[in-house]
Amino acid sequence: MAESTMQKIVSLAKRRGFIFQSSEIYGGLKACYDYGPLGVELKRNIKDAWWDDTVHRRDDVVGLDCSIIMHPDVWKASGHLAGFSDPLVDCRNCKERFRADKAPRAAAGSAITYREGGKKDGKKLPGVVGPQGYVCPVCGSGDLSGERQFNLMFRTSLGPVDPMQEILDAVDDMAKLDPAARKAKLAEIVGRSAVYLRPETAQGMFVNFLNVLNSSRMKPPFGVAQCGKSYRNEITTSNLTFRTCEFEQMELEFFVEPGTDEKWYEYWSNARYNWYISLGMKKDRLRMRPHEKSELAHYAKACVDVEYFYPFENPQGEGEWGELEGIANRTDYDLKKHSEFSGKDLSYFETETKRRFTPYVIEPAAGADRATLAFLCDAYDEEVVDKEKNDIRVVLRFHPRIAPIKVAVFPLVKKDGMPEKAEAIMKALLGEGINSFYDESGAIGRRYRRMDEVGTPWCVTVDTETLSNGTVTIRERDSMEQSRIPSEGIADYFRNRLKKSRE
RNA sequence: GCGGGCGUAGCUCAAUGGUAGAGCUCCAGCCUUCCAAGCUGGUCACGAGGGUUCGAUUCCCUUCGCCCGCUCCA
Numbered sequence: 275m276a277e278s279t280m281q282k283i284v285s286l287a288k289r290r291g292f293i294f295q296s297s298e299i300y301g302g303l304k305a306c307y308d309y310g311p312l313g314v315e316l317k318r319n320i321k322d323a324w325w326d327d328t329v330h331r332r333d334d335v336v337g338l339d340c341s342i343i344m345h346p347d348v349w350k351a352s353g354h355l356a357g358f359s360d361p362l363v364d365c366r367n368c369k370e371r372f373r374a375d376k377a378p379r380a381a382a383g384s385a386i387t388y389r390e391g392g393k394k395d396g397k398k399l400p401g402v403v404g405p406q407g408y409v410c411p412v413c414g415s416g417d418l419s420g421e422r423q424f425n426l427m428f429r430t431s432l433g434p435v436d437p438m439q440e441i442l443d444a445v446d447d448m449a450k451l452d453p454a455a456r457k458a459k460l461a462e463i464v465g466r467s468a469v470y471l472r473p474e475t476a477q478g479m480f481v482n483f484l485n486v487l488n489s490s491r492m493k494p495p496f497g498v499a500q501c502g503k504s505y506r507n508e509i510t511t512s513n514l515t516f517r518t519c520e521f522e523q524m525e526l527e528f529f530v531e532p533g534t535d536e537k538w539y540e541y542w543s544n545a546r547y548n549w550y551i552s553l554g555m556k557k558d559r560l561r562m563r564p565h566e567k568s569e570l571a572h573y574a575k576a577c578v579d580v581e582y583f584y585p586f587e588n589p590q591g592e593g594e595w596g597e598l599e600g601i602a603n604r605t606d607y608d609l610k611k612h613s614e615f616s617g618k619d620l621s622y623f624e625t626e627t628k629r630r631f632t633p634y635v636i637e638p639a640a641g642a643d644r645a646t647l648a649f650l651c652d653a654y655d656e657e658v659v660d661k662e663k664n665d666i667r668v669v670l671r672f673h674p675r676i677a678p679i680k681v682a683v684f685p686l687v688k689k690d691g692m693p694e695k696a697e698a699i700m701k702a703l704l705g706e707g708i709n710s711f712y713d714e715s716g717a718i719g720r721r722y723r724r725m726d727e728v729g730t731p732w733c734v735t736v737d738t739e740t741l742s743n744g745t746v747t748i749r750e751r752d753s754m755e756q757s758r759i760p761s762e763g764i765a766d767y768f769r770n771r772l773k774k775s776r777e
Numbered sequence: 778g779c780g781g782g783c784g785u786a787g788c789u790c791a792a793u794g795g796u797a798g799a800g801c802u803c804c805a806g807c808c809u810u811c812c813a814a815g816c817u818g819g820u821c822a823c824g825a826g827g828g829u830u831c832g833a834u835u836c837c838c839u840u841c842g843c844c845c846g847c848u849c850c851a
Contacts, residue, residue, distance in 0.1 A: 277789075279845095285788055289802070301824055301841045354851070364779070373849085412847095426850080474851065508850065517850075571851045587845075602851090639851095665813065686810055714803095719812030726812095737810065747811070754812070 279585040279600075283654050284514060286668070292650065293515060294314065305508070305518045312728055313708065317522075317646045317677035320553075323675055324524045324640070327549060328499050335526065336397055336490050340478030342503060343469050344430065351615035351697035352477050352608065353572070354427060355470070364419040365410035378409035380416070388414035395732050407637075428505045428519075431467040436620040471505035474635060479527040479610045483620050494622060494633050495538060497528035503643065513586050515643040516596060522642035529622075529633035532606065535575070538636045539603045543578050546601055546638045550580065550645075552776075554673035555652050561595065573607035580640075582648040598648055599640035606632040649676060653729055659754075670729030671752060674775040677756055679730040681710045681768055684721050686737040690713050696736040699746070699761055706765035726751055732768065736761075 277285075287293040290525050294408045295302045309317055310519040314385030329337050349355040365373050380386060380403040388400045388410070403409055403416040410418065422572050431437050440463050448456045472478070479486075486498050502526045508519055515521075530538045543562065550560055565577040580599040585592050609620040609632050621632045655672040674680065684701040685692030703710040711730070719733065725733055737745040759767055 281789095288790055295842080298842095302843080304842070352851080360839095458845095476851085506850080512844085573851075597850090600851095604851095659812080663814090667813075688809090690810095717811090717813080717815090718811060720814090722812050724813090735811065749811080756811070756831095 278587050279654070280513075280587055280651075282668075283585070283651055285655070286727065287313070287514075287650065292737075293520070305512075305702060306520065307515050307518065311679040313646070313671040315652065316672070316676060317642060319676040319678070320645050320649060321522075321524060321642055323553060324549075324645075325501060326720070328497075328524075333500050334492070334495060335528075336486060336492060338479055338486065338498050338500045339502060340475065340482065340500060342472050342505075343430075344472060344477065344481070347615055348477050348481055348612075349427065349470055349473075351403060351539060351611045352480075353611070354473055363406070365415055365417070374408065377411050378414075379408050382407045386414060386416060388416070390661070396525060400746070405476065405624070420768055426506050426508070427473050428471040428507060429468055430471065431464075432469040433467045435467070437464050437467055440668045457475070473506050473640070474504050475500045475523045475525045476527060476608070476639065479525070480612055480620075480635075481616075483529070483609060483612075484618065487622065487712075493624075495528065495530040495534065496728050497526050498775060499524075499526045501525075513584070513596075515647050516584065516586075518643065521644075523556075524640040524642050524645075526638045528636040528638075532634050532637060535603055535605070535634035539576060539601065542638050543601050544634050546580055546599055546640070550582075550598070550648075553649065553676060554746075555582070555649065555670070558767055559652060563595070568629055571602070573602075573604050574604040575605050577602040582644075582652070584648065585651055597641075598644050599638060601636070601638045604637050606634050608635060609633065649673075665754075667723055667726055669726040669751065672729035674731045674772055677731050678709070678726060679711045679725070680708050680729050680732065680772065682725045683712050683715050684718060684733060684734045684735045685702075686718055686735050690738070690743065692736045695740060695761075696734075699736065699764060701767055703768065708768050722754075723751060732771070734761075734764070 284293075290312055292313035294308045294310055296308050297303045297305035325337070329335050335629075346355070354570060363377070366746060382403050382405050384403050386401050386403055388401050401416050404418055406418060409416050413600075441460065444459065444463065448459055451459060478500060482498070486492065501520065503520060504523050505520050508517055528538060528542060537697050547560065547562055551557060559582055561583075563579045563581050565574075565579070578596045578601050580601070581595040582598045583593055584596045586594040586596070588594055612618070613620045613632070621630050623630045649672065650670070653672045654670045655671055657667050657669055659665040659667050670677075672678075681700075681703055683696045683703070685696040696714070697712055700710045700712040705764055711725075713724070715721070722733055729751070731751045732752075734748040735749065737747060739758070740761060742745050744761050746761045746764070747756050748759055749756050
């Protein structure tokens with residue numbers, strides 16, 4: 275079996291220090307990943323590009339950085355604490371697991387037929403509906419396990435006393451209580467100190483709405499942006515960093531006057547799509563997928579996903595559309611809910627018009643890890659340089675803005691003072707904040723190829739001509755073409771090229 | 778969490794009931810005056826724990842992790 279594109283990318287990511295599995299020397303931890311020296315640069319560059327384009331280059335968006343642990347009531351108001359867990363049930367006949375609330379209903383005890391083993395051609399067998407009052411959506415069997423809750427939020431405790439210790443201390447007294455009172459006591463002990471890791475950064479912007487309004491003198495339409503970690507106990511995780519329990523979000527909550535929300539929803543949908551294109555993402559691998567009415571979250575009036583065609587493997591072959599970002603019209607749901615639960619008025623009074631309204635929210639919520647993975651996959655290319663020699667080069671064609679290393683500096687050979695000159699150029703570039711890398715080992719061609727593999731857009735080579743007239747060779751990653759420029763002012767040269775790459 | 782497959786150097790693979798080889802990579806050096814695969818030397822592995830056995834990487838059990846499917850995905 276030939277290695278799939280995804281496998282090659284995973285290998286490259288590990289070999290070159292983009293992504294490692296977490297705690298690898300201890301056997302690894304499920305669905306947790308670490309970013310290596312190059313991966314952290316790539317992800318940072320993506321986050322910086324997002325912050326720069328979303329906050330710095332606009333006058334109507336400000337930033338925020340909230341704590342990951344928030345008041346538990348935040349999650350009651352948002353609906354996460356009550357609704358984040360869906361009861362799941364296993365079918366004992368066909369082993370299917372399904373959501374209880376989505377299963378076909380049937381009167382408990384009534385006669386039904388189901389398919390043996392859940393197979394399409396399975397024999398039809400008689401059965402009865404269990405006490406739950408629904409049947410398996412796949413085979414129709416009524417022989418089901420009990421309903422189980424899966425809370426998708428990570429719970430921990432705030433305070434120096436471990437609730438487990440409190441339970442142990444109280445266990446003898448609890449034994450004397452009747453079962454209902456015992457359960458209540460247990461829930462009371464756990465609930466007293468329970469706090470949750472945020473499952474999304476969005477709520478931080480909503481609960482700080484008044485703080486931002488009063489301190490920043492912003493008026494709708496305006497946005498609050500935040501970039502940070504969120505946590506969800508996903509039932510299934512897969513495809514490297516695509517779905518993980520700990521992930522980083524880049525979220526914008528854009529507050530607008532009701533009635534203008536649809537216009538702004540359109541605006542941000544286009545803006546977000548174009549953002550990925552501006553960073554070099556291939557158009558044929560990016561699409562906008564509006565949600566069906568039935569898919570919409572309870573708070574959303576409309577939602578569209580920006581999806582990327584990842585090279586994930588599946589039975590149909592390679593490639594699968596996966597969500598990068600969701601743009602939702604959250605209406606005034608969140609501000610109203612927090613008003614209700616906190617008792618604070620989160621509406622906005624417009625002085626000029628003497629009107630009071632609760633803003634609608636347009637939310638572009640992007641995954642930083644998903645974007646990083648998508649840009650990595652999108653950049654991956656194998657180019658046949660010489661068919662006869664079977665010379666194939668692996669290139670990561672990152673946009674210069676997100677490339678981990680911007681410039682590599684080489685001496686053509688390791689003598690005649692070339693290494694010293696090259697090192698001086700590298701240091702000059704570093705001194706100007708341009709991430710650069712020096713290498714003198716092996717043949718020059720091999721060094722170019724090594725830089726191709728990590729996506730460095732430019733290589734600078736010091737040769738004999740440098741020693742006589744001060745010019746150096748610039749080698750382009752994408753075209754492999756070379757040109758000469760003076761080594762004097764080389765930092766400005768690259769700064770300009772980086773600036774130009776934004777346009 | 779369920780079903781199926783898998784786990785040998787950094788990567789991709791091989792062999793074996795008597796403690797493991799290769800290619801590429803990596804490191805040191807040589808050679809190299811502009812595009813990989815030249816020469817010399819070197820580092821590095823049987824995911825973890827238990828059992829069977831004189832002896833286990835190989836057989837068995839458990840566990841951890843990975844992949845595929847289901848499921849889930851505010």
